[in-house]
Amino acid sequence: MSSKEEILARIRQHTRTRYEMPDLTLDAITYEDKVHSFVEQLKAGGGEAHLLRPDETWDEVIRSYYPDAKRIASNLQEIGCATFNPDELQDPRELNGTDLAVVKGLFGVAENAAVWLPKQTKHKAVFFIPNALVILLDRNELVNNMNEAYRRLAEADYDYGVFMSGPSKTADIEQALVFGAHGPIRVTVILK
Amino acid sequence: MKIGLFIPCYVNAVYPEVGVAAFKLLKSLGLDVDYPLDQTCCGQPMANAGFEEEATRLALRMEELFATYEYVVGPSASCVAFVKENHLHILENAGHVCQNSEKIYDICEFLHDVVKPTQLQAEFPHKVSLHNSCHGVRELFLSSPSERNIPYYSKLRDLLNLVKGIEVFEPKRVDECCGFGGMFSIEEPEVSVCMGKDKVHDHLSTGAEYITGADSSCLMHMQGVINREHLPIQTIHIVQILAAGL
Amino acid sequence: MSTKHAIAGARFIADEAQEKWHDETLWMVRAKRDKQSRLLPEWERLRDLASAIKMYSNSHLDTLLEEFERQATANGAIVHWAKDAEEHNRIVYDILKQQGAKRLIKSKSMLTEECEMSPFLFLRGIDVVESDLGERILQLMGLKPSHIVLPAIHVKRQAIGRMMEEKLGTEPGNYDPTYLTHAMRRHLRDQFLQADVAMTGANFAVASTGEIVVCTNEGNADMGTSFPKVHIATFGMEKIVPDREALGVFTRLLARSGTGQPITSYTSHYRRPPKGSEFHIIIVDNGRSDILADADHVKTLNCIRCGECMNTCPVYRRTGGYSYTYFIPGPIGINLGMLRNPKQFADNVSACSLCLSCSNVCPAKVDLGEQIYKWRQKLDDIGRANPEKKLMSAGMKYLMERPVVFNMALKFAPIVNHLPRFMVYNAANAWGKGRELPAFAKESFNDMWKKNKVK
Secondary structure (H helix, E strand, O other): OOHHHHHHHHHHHHOOOOOOOOOOOOOOOOOOOHHHHHHHHHHHOOOEEEEOOOOOOHHHHHHHHOOOOOOEEOOOOOOOOOOEOHHHOOOHHHHOOOOEEEEEOOEEEOOOOOEEEEOOOOOHHHHOOOOEEEEEEOOOOEEOOHHHHHHHOOOOOOOEEEEEOOOOEEOOOOOOOEEOOOOOOEEEEEEO | OEEEEOOOHHHHHOOHHHHHHHHHHHHHOOOEEEOOOOOOOOOHHHHHHOOHHHHHHHHHHHHHHOOOOOEEEEOOHHHHHHHHHHHHHHHHHOOOOOOHHHHEEEHHHHHHHHHOOOOOOOEOOOEEEEEOOHHHHHOOOOEOOOOOOOOOOEHHHHHHOOOEOOEEEOOOOOOOOOOOOOOHHHHOHHHHHHHHHHHHHHHHOOOOOEEEEOOHHHHHHHHHHHHHHOOOOEEEEHHHHHOOOO | OOOHHHHHHHHHHHOHHHHHHHHHHHHHHHHHHHHHHHOOOOHHHHHHHHHHHHHHHHOOHHHHHHHHHHHHHHOOOEEEEEOOHHHHHHHHHHHHHHHOOOEEEEOOOHHHHHOOHHHHHHHOOOEEEEOOHHHHHHHHHOOOOOOOOOOOOOOOHHHHHHHHHHHHOOOOOOOOHHHHHHHHHHHHHHHHHHOOEEEEOOOEEEOOOOEEEEEEOOOHHHHHHOOOOEEEEEEEHHHEEOOHHHHHHHHHHHHHHHOOOOOOOEEEEEOOOOOOOEEEEEEEOOOHHHHOOOOOOHHHHHOOOOOHHHHHOHHHHHHOHHHOOOOOOHHHHHHHHHHHOOOOOHHHHHOOOOOOHHHHHOOOOOOHHHHHHHHHHHHOOOOOOOHHHHHHHHHHHHHHOOHHHHHHHHHHHHHHHHOOHHHHOOOOOHHHOOOOOOOOOOOOHHHHHHOOOOO
16 A cells, blocks of 8 residues: 555544534625725835835836846836846846846735735746845735635636745844845835 | 532632632622532642542532532632533533533622622722633633633623722733642742742732732732742732622 | 653743743734734634634545645646655655755755654755754754744844854854844855755645645745755645635734734745746655544644744743753643653643633634643553652542541641741742742631631
8 A cells, every 4th residue: 555545544544523614704804995004014014115106117216216226137028127137047046146126916915915926937036036126016906815815816827926025034033023034135015 | 599609628728718708798799698518629639630530529529519509609710610611521421410510600700790780888999900810711701811802801800890999900911820720830830930920020010909819729829929029919819809898 | 740841941940031031022922913813803703714624624634635636746746645754754865866966955844843854864965954044043053943933032142143153154242133144144045056955844735726835934935945946845734725715714814823923924835846847745644644533632733833822821931942842842732742652742741730821822723721631631541640749639539528537637727837937848848939838727618607607
């Protein structure tokens, strides 16, 4: 008997009462002003939010936040300030030393400022290896909470995807909060 | 309404005045209360130590003692909780259907939920800090457990609000354990003492003169710490406050 | 009459400053958790749902695991099944060997600790690098984690700084957490780039999609899996959830409970390997299928390893993770240790005042305190009852079953009040450590009643 068969046999032999799957409908929290909640939560988690004004371009805003960034990665057409297209690199290790990457969020979550980022570049390292990350997000694409978020993803097809909420952080040394454990030290979400 | 007064072993031995206050308080509210003689122990100390079956005969004895009463009421939340929660299956193992479990109340719970007095004669012009004991909170739900997201309530505070002149405070860690835990206090004495000291100091920081609660066992533990450390606070069972002046 | 936990706990408490810091710091995490939970009116409903989903999934493991395997295989992953720790470690080693891999970068996983995988691989010439910052610090210090979510909570910044001076060449005397963290970032960046194979645990495995979900704040799981061509993910089979909708419930509870954050920085979903890469998933039993048959303790399988039962436990906070003999400390560790080997890990059962705070914070409603009570009832049968407690219990039983004797004893008890202090508080008297004994009343309530003095 294979290990799989052995394990399944033991499970069947030892399972007692079989419980029903509960009905998952619930009155989850909603926000009158989802943008406001998203922005507040993002700040609380160490991120930055910028509400794009009609007279501003993506590039202007990115430049104003990151005037010193030299290596800027993006495969987005609309980002003129990118210095290279990360999809042209064969080896993701070549991304090391990237100052800033610009990516697109599909939707955000008001309760915790998480942004859904399905893999959109050849290397998913683009999300993690730069010192700073700018996420472009449509402010009309906000859901209230994670229950809504996963309902929205119920049938979604992706190879890899991450809910990202603010910068990489740790409190492993005496519970002192430090940003930039391994991933981006700064994360800025620009809401159009 | 015939009430059997349940006086746990250590209240009987160490704090008879708590029993007296409980009796007077119930009596003053016009209730028919009696004390079935020769009570000993509910068996909790043995069971919490890991010898539940040693509580069987004690549970059976309590069943006999209180068989004719409509309510069993005691001034000790932890012992009441033990009868309510554990006598049920202890007696089931002995082939007996537990009756007390259904009709036993901590005295505060009983006053608050059944008798519902709108006034008391008591006057107690002191600052007190409420001791929300673990089993009172998390087994009998005398107050909202701090872990739960439910609206705040406190049956003890509601009752104390009927006392004239009293000021009620609560410690910062509102229902953290005092470290008594029955035989835990002697099996892990250093931890137990550390918890006891922390708890007493939390109560002290409210500025209260007294620590009060529904469990003499926690109060006994904290009084032990207070006496050893000569701290400027005393413990008093809540029924002694509610029965003040009777 | 002390257990190993009581002795080690007393030692932890002896360093009063450290004990206070540990207690207050973890209490702060509990307070953050309370604050977060109160922001959601549906909090208690979420706990109910989490528990109900787990009751469903853990009683349908056979079908859910097979569904997971089907989906994961269709996604291009390779699924392995491991009966026990040894088979698990062997599977990992075989994958590494096949790749000719020497360096394994791994994110935090309690399961690999459970399987003692790292020592197994070290012996076979594999350099296993922990990528969670706290875990890496401990690894470089030669220490074990003392908390499942905050692994280095017991180590002070000075000790970390001194170790980093020696091993990583940081500035002598610089113990600033930001400085040390960023030095660690540079050190681990090299490790990420040089690793041959990446390994992660899983917080959740989704049956309907065959994906695994990993939650971190640091992004170390994602960094780790971004460069090597092989990713091995391993999970204990109770990590299975039926579908993404169920994930909605758990991802709302996990970080709020564990660290008091609304969500971790990264909630990563691994579904298909990138082109040219391999994705291995190991489903591990290692005793879990036996727990299914244990009605008293089956709910331990609800645990989502948030660690909040440790933060709320008044005993854990004051005694630290090392005072427990099982690698998972605190209320859940007491129970899991007993399920692993009751004789070996019985010393932890004393580490509980039965306050039941753990049962009330648990996001998946594991009845942790109630289960510890049940373990105590079983100690005598396995020959691990405390002999002194047993004697005291038997003595109390004798006394309490005989009201006449009990009442007589109470008559003479007040004499104890007048004994010389050295007789009352001798070394054997554990109560006397830090507490005065209560004085017996001159007259018991029973006597007063008989004499008609209660009016």
